[in-house]
Amino acid sequence: MALRFHNTLTGKTEEFVPLRSGEVHMYVCGVTVYDRSHIGHARALVAFDVIYRYLQFSGYEVTFVRNFTDVDDKIINRANERGISAEELTDTYIRDFNSDMQALRCLPPTHEPRATQHIPDMLTLIQELEAKKLAYAVDGDVYYAVDRFAAYGKLAHRRLEDMEAGARIEVDERKRHPMDFALWKSSKPGEPAWDSPWGKGRPGWHIECSAMSSKYLGQPFDIHGGGADLIFPHHENEIAQSEGAKGCALARYWLHNGMVTVEQEKMSKSLGNFLTIEAALSKVSTPEVLRQVLLSSHYRMALDFSTQKLAEAEKGLARIYKTLARADEAIGASNNGDRLAESAHINRFREAMDDDCNTPRALGMIFDGVREMNRALDGGQIPEVAVLRSEIAKMGGVLGLFQEPPAQFLEHQKQTGLAEASLTPEAIEALIDERAAARKEKDFQRADEIRAQLAEQGIVLKDSLTGTTWTVR
RNA sequence: GGCGGCGUACCCAAGUGGCUAAGGGAGAGGUCUGCAAAACCUCCAUUCACCGGUUCGAAUCCGGUCGCCGCCUCCA
Numbered sequence: 001m002a003l004r005f006h007n008t009l010t011g012k013t014e015e016f017v018p019l020r021s022g023e024v025h026m027y028v029c030g031v032t033v034y035d036r037s038h039i040g041h042a043r044a045l046v047a048f049d050v051i052y053r054y055l056q057f058s059g060y061e062v063t064f065v066r067n068f069t070d071v072d073d074k075i076i077n078r079a080n081e082r083g084i085s086a087e088e089l090t091d092t093y094i095r096d097f098n099s100d101m102q103a104l105r106c107l108p109p110t111h112e113p114r115a116t117q118h119i120p121d122m123l124t125l126i127q128e129l130e131a132k133k134l135a136y137a138v139d140g141d142v143y144y145a146v147d148r149f150a151a152y153g154k155l156a157h158r159r160l161e162d163m164e165a166g167a168r169i170e171v172d173e174r175k176r177h178p179m180d181f182a183l184w185k186s187s188k189p190g191e192p193a194w195d196s197p198w199g200k201g202r203p204g205w206h207i208e209c210s211a212m213s214s215k216y217l218g219q220p221f222d223i224h225g226g227g228a229d230l231i232f233p234h235h236e237n238e239i240a241q242s243e244g245a246k247g248c249a250l251a252r253y254w255l256h257n258g259m260v261t262v263e264q265e266k267m268s269k270s271l272g273n274f275l276t277i278e279a280a281l282s283k284v285s286t287p288e289v290l291r292q293v294l295l296s297s298h299y300r301m302a303l304d305f306s307t308q309k310l311a312e313a314e315k316g317l318a319r320i321y322k323t324l325a326r327a328d329e330a331i332g333a334s335n336n337g338d339r340l341a342e343s344a345h346i347n348r349f350r351e352a353m354d355d356d357c358n359t360p361r362a363l364g365m366i367f368d369g370v371r372e373m374n375r376a377l378d379g380g381q382i383p384e385v386a387v388l389r390s391e392i393a394k395m396g397g398v399l400g401l402f403q404e405p406p407a408q409f410l411e412h413q414k415q416t417g418l419a420e421a422s423l424t425p426e427a428i429e430a431l432i433d434e435r436a437a438a439r440k441e442k443d444f445q446r447a448d449e450i451r452a453q454l455a456e457q458g459i460v461l462k463d464s465l466t467g468t469t470w471t472v473r
Numbered sequence: 474g475g476c477g478g479c480g481u482a483c484c485c486a487a488g489u490g491g492c493u494a495a496g497g498g499a500g501a502g503g504u505c506u507g508c509a510a511a512a513c514c515u516c517c518a519u520u521c522a523c524c525g526g527u528u529c530g531a532a533u534c535c536g537g538u539c540g541c542c543g544c545c546u547c548c549a
Contacts, residue, residue: 008477011477028549029549030549031549032547032548037549038549039549040548040549041549042549043549044549045549047549048549072547073547074547074548153476156476156477156544156545157476157477158475158476158544158545159475159476161475162474162475162476162545163475163476163545205547226549227548227549228477228478228543228544228549229543229544229547229548229549230548230549231477231544232476232544232545233544233545233546234548256549257549258478258479258543259542259543259544259548259549260549261542261543264541264542265542266542266543266548267548267549268547268548269547269548296485296486296496296497297485297486297487298486298487300478301478301479301486302478302479302542302543304485304542306485308484308485308498309485311498312484312485312497312498312499313497313498315497315498316496316497316498319497322511322512323512326511326512352487358487358488360486360487360495360496360497361486361487361488361495361496363486363487363496363497364486364487364495364496364497365495365496366496367495367496367497368495368496371512371513374511374512374513375512375513377512378512378513379513439507442507444507444508447507447508448507448508448509451508451509451510455509460509460510460511461509461510462509462510462511463506463508463509463510464510464511469510470510471510471511
């Protein structure tokens with residue numbers, strides 16, 4: 001089966017055929033850097049990171065562009081509040097963003113352009129629109145004339161007339177049409193400003209994506225992605241700008257991820273229910289746990305975030321890593337199953353991923369593989385184990401999961417759990433020694449007392465031929 | 474008001490015309506163990522919000538009802 005994506009533009013799931021064979025050009029809307037990124041951003045970033053990885057896995061050469069919006073009202077206001085420059089503010093949050101991305105194992109895109117570094121490209125584009133009478137200037141501002149673009153509303157599947165009816169639109173007398181949007185805004189004193197044919201000012205929000213996407217990817221390009229909340233107006237306006245100016249399509253496949261909700265409500269600052277990536281990561285033993293949660297539901301569905309989901313993902317990941325650790329021990333460092341032909345697992349994984357990047361189904365395949373691997377381990381079938389181990393590594397590579405050495409993951413989880421318990425490893429070891437002595441004396445009553453005592457404090461003992469080891473919870 | 478989506482077991486979550494409704498978590502029993510843990514095995518939805526219809530056959534298509542969510546304003 002061929003790779004298929006759900007395309008917002010057509011409302012259908014379609015086979016993916018890139019413009020140029022073997023190459024994919026993809027643009028994803030990044031973040032506005034005026035604050036820490038939250039788990040809603042993480043959802044979008046991870047979703048498209050997996051799509052990026054899977055396209056590469058499928059043999060495509062991918063050019064992936066993701067922007068930083070580093071000029072906008074929120075940035076200016078926040079910088080003023082703090083008495084720092086907009087640039088200082090955005091530099092700080094770009095650094096934080098990068099560290100979040102690294103933690104979440106998101107691969108760096110091919111290009112990460114910043115809006116402020118592409119002002120001339122935007123000015124050129126606005127002038128093209130003005131020349132085509134798709135834009136008009138009023139007192140140093142420039143607006144896009146939506147009713148001059150016949151296809152306006154085609155992405156969001158709305159008609160201009162319908163939007164006016166119930167919409168909460170601020171009436172701006174200077175606009176020719178209530179839905180007209182700013183391409184260029186005149187600046188007040190003290191605000192970041194660039195020279196333009198219309199006087200000092202700064203770009204509107206949507207124009208940067210139109211300018212930067214075509215600059216790095218050409219037009220049309222293959223895939224344009226972002227959160228579902230960007231469909232209207234942001235992406236609709238990008239289409240109006242780019243297609244209006246160039247007379248050809250902007251992008252062919254429009255992909256949108258679903259929103260993250262908390263207790264059934266979308267995260268937002270006003271509701272006070274947003275959770276930063278940093279805060280979410282502080283609740284888990286390793287960042288992969290958050291990534292696992294994010295990939296446990298299909299990228300287009302709404303995802304209701306909860307600490308329960310984190311806990312379940314933590315257990316699921318631990319199950320996988322435990323098996324991988326067993327496998328690595330059984331196989332030994334030298335041996336590997338890479339040379340062996342791909343088996344049914346990889347093919348079923350591909351089928352799941354080909355189906356609009358169905359990561360929950362793909363994870364199901366992986367858990368199937370894990371069970372099979374444990375069975376092979378129990379049965380001492382090492383060659384089978386080696387093949388499965390290599391397959392799971394490959395599938396994990398596409399999802400950006402199971403990338404840690406298993407022993408390291410398990411140790412990490414142990415440490416995290418231990419931090420919540422009130423015991424030191426030394427104290428635990430001492431009790432284990434005492435228990436070992438008791439067991440040697442066949443004093444099982446005392447031995448069981450120690451087990452129970454530790455269990456009460458969340459420490460689980462595991463006896464084996466080589467001695468007793470412990471884990472948390 | 475317009476547009477879009479969702480409602481599947483105790484919880485999470487795939488499946489969108491036809492073999493036994495994936496997978497994970499929780500729970501129950503078993504194998505193993507001095508006892509445990511882990512792992513494995515078995516069980517855990519004759520049923521997919523509800524009501525009609527189409528069909529040889531529907532969770533899946535069509536119509537309607539109820540409930541929830543998102544967008545239409547800055548938003549990933």
